[in-house]
Amino acid sequence: MTKTKEQGGLGFRDIECFNDALLAKLSWRILESPSCLLARVLRGKYFHDQDFLQVQTPASCSHGWRGILIGRNLIKQHLGWAVGNGEKIMAWTDDWLSMSEKARPMGPIPESESNLRVADLISPETKDWNKQSTERSFPLLTGNILSIKTSKWGGEDKRVWLKHRTGTYSTKTGYYSVIEAKQVRENLDTPTSQEWLNEVWKLQTAPKLKLFLWKIKHRALPVGDRLEARHVLPGSNCIHCDNAETILHLFFQCPYAKEVWESVPLSGGFAPMPLNNFEEEWNRLLRATALPPTGLAKCPLAPWILWSIWSARNQKLFQKRSFSAQETLTKALVDAKEWMEAQEINLPRPHKQLNPQSRTGFEVIVRSDAAWKRELQAAGLAWSFYGTQRERISSHNRSTAFVISSLVAEGLAIRAAMEHAIALQMKCVVFESDSLQLVKAIADRSSFSDLHGIISDIYLLFNFFDSVSLRFCRRDAVNFEDSTAKQALADFDLNRVLPASV
Template sequence: MSPSSGVSWQILSRTRIPSSQGPISMFPWMERNPYRKDLIKDQLGWAIGDGKNVQAWQDSWLYSDAKGCPMGPIPESEMDLKVADLLADQTGEWNEGKIENHFPLLADTIKSIKPSKWGGADKQIWLKQNSGNYSAKSGYYVALEKYHPEILAPQENSHDWIKDVWKIQMAPKQKLLLWKILHGALPVGEVLVARQVLPTSKCIRCDSSESILHLFYHCSYAQKVWELAPVTRAIVPLQVISFAAGWKAALKSTALPPVGLCKSPLAPWIISAIWTARNYQIFQKREFSAQETINKAICDAKEWEEAQSLATIKLQGVTGPRASPEADVICRSDAAWKEESNNAGLAFSFYDTRNERFFSHSDTSAFVISSLVAEGLAMRLAMECAINLQLRKVIFESDSLQLVTAIDRKANLSDLHGILSDIHSLSPFFDVVSFRFSRRENLTFEDGLAKQALRGFVPNQV
């Protein structure tokens, strides 16, 4: 079979990457299919633990999401150089002198990798997933990209789903509606015609074809609704070129003070009201004016936001720190991260069973590539300090749900591999240890301590 024939499922249907940490030659199933072997091998890299299994010059280890190994001729004396040779023997951290000696142009990139300080092993990772684990979906697209690039459709609109949908303060049913709209799955006229459900895609209010863009922005009815919206930045519907562009612009518009919305935007409720009015007219022959539609959007938004406030008040009595009969100490860690400089402030405190703080500490770290890595560094530092203080029964709390979930589930995150390895390695030092998520308001002191450390941080000038 040639690389250009019968791609994807024939190549990948039986392709699985074992959880082995060994090199590619340890996967015997690859030897029987050279195309599959090359496909997988091209997208494998290393997450650094102690660096003992990774060749510094030959292996891909510099980046967690792309191939990356040092370029240039390899000095004869460094043919067998391991990543471990770049680490300080006593601390397990990078030896800056050795990095400058061997890879001066890659110094910042290397120092942004956080290795294991407690002997965690290196791990071979699949570069197309943040977790480092292979998935059939990512493998399928790698095969298409390599053997049939013409099949891949250009991605004109990329959505930041977390920022643009999931984190927006709105009802779950609206998030589902937005998800359908942005995927082009909402059953508007053009979609129903394509599915051969309706013979025509004519809009119920005008003679135009009912597309998602037309229904929510270009239709004369939608234009009137948006014109009546009491927001700071008025939307000009006819200037909207796509729903995604219109949605992002609408999110930047906040409701004017008389409306009474403080935390949630009005845009999701306007979109929902337009869709509801359309369905009422089709299925129940009930018509609503543009003024009635915008009034419904405002009323629904206010009712929902008031309901969320009541729910928050009811929960205030249970959001505080939870005592555990098995633990003597609660440790709360937090981090502050500055993207422009990739510096981080780390902080943690220890509390007794009466919730009285008896120890606090802050520190800083340079070359930190994300806030998640900063949170992991703060947690590891807190565990090391707890061991030095001979605290045996500790609950570690963090306001990073992603970090706590990764620790509890022993999940793989390529950028956090060395840190997570150390957290698991340090856990046996305790008689009782657990990790749990805590709301941000419970870590106000640690947050301020971390931000103070970050503001005063002056990196070493080498």
């Protein structure tokens, strides 16, 4: 089997597995866009009277079609459903109970429920789960089912790729799934890329810094010892202290770097440990919390400091410009804040023009926020209406149970705010949230598997407004909503532990 060397990850790239992952990309396109030209041509020739996921490989067929079915089989291994209105999902035979692995109800199927759909478990009045129906059919799964947020406004069910949080197939995740399956068959240890996803690619920071960190972790940064090892520049020492320049020395052990880290406003402070390697120091930084008033609660400060130290080294080496440790730290803080402030996203109405006669000149701003408690699996939701002078018109909050993540809680808060605005017949509204991840998902229409029902509703609710936008706002803009949401969550917790008579 032909293999090529790959930098990082699994060490070697298996060409056969990679080819299967690429073929699965075509199969995913057929599954996601059945009306595209490719899907229509193949359906007319190979599966005009069958479901693409169920069609069998014929004894004789074209090489191309056989390859597409190989990719289809790969997708089927990790394919599930995200619940919208529940009309397309068979409750007993489809995988819909988890967004991370294939999961369906187990046990013998009662004859009376052989054709039970997920929609039959949803109340037609509230469009939420009918608790009596779920307890009757799936008594051991009721809590799990109630944590799945359905669409209340008619959003359809959606097939999702369970190996990625967004539910969308990618060649990268497909390749890793093939490799993992192969290593299980061969009884080998399965290396995982999860630490890469969490420590580099999922960081809330600039793309250039993610690439910078990737180079550091692969020892691909052109510091002195790497240049000497590759016979590029022998005898290249640290520009600050003239010791041997390694990645660990430059960023943590050099007196200049230590002086920078001593000034960083992190909870408990940060002092590099002399015996730690880069990975250990990096993991310590990921766990550290930036202190006020840096304003970087959702953006890790460490990547910007590493980048600033690297920039100061290059400035001194190539342009003979020296910066103090305090100046280097200040540059990191300023750059991080500028990047955070530049992430504000506006979501205009692309296909619906505002009727000039319906504009009253009064545009309402609605700010929403949520507080979530993992132990309770509950959330407090809050939203407020603001007038043209940014005066608060009214504020509302409520609590809700069976919430599996803070991101789901933020989505529920936005949906509740939109429903309230529609009930008040507001037509020109700007919605603001401090959840950049959620706002980006809505703007890019990328969604998340566990947010499918909520985001489907948000798209549908846009149609009730003449002018509507959704944008990111800084944390300090929703301080009032944050405290109101926390109060709603505290009241929920109190009502949960106190007797009804108290």
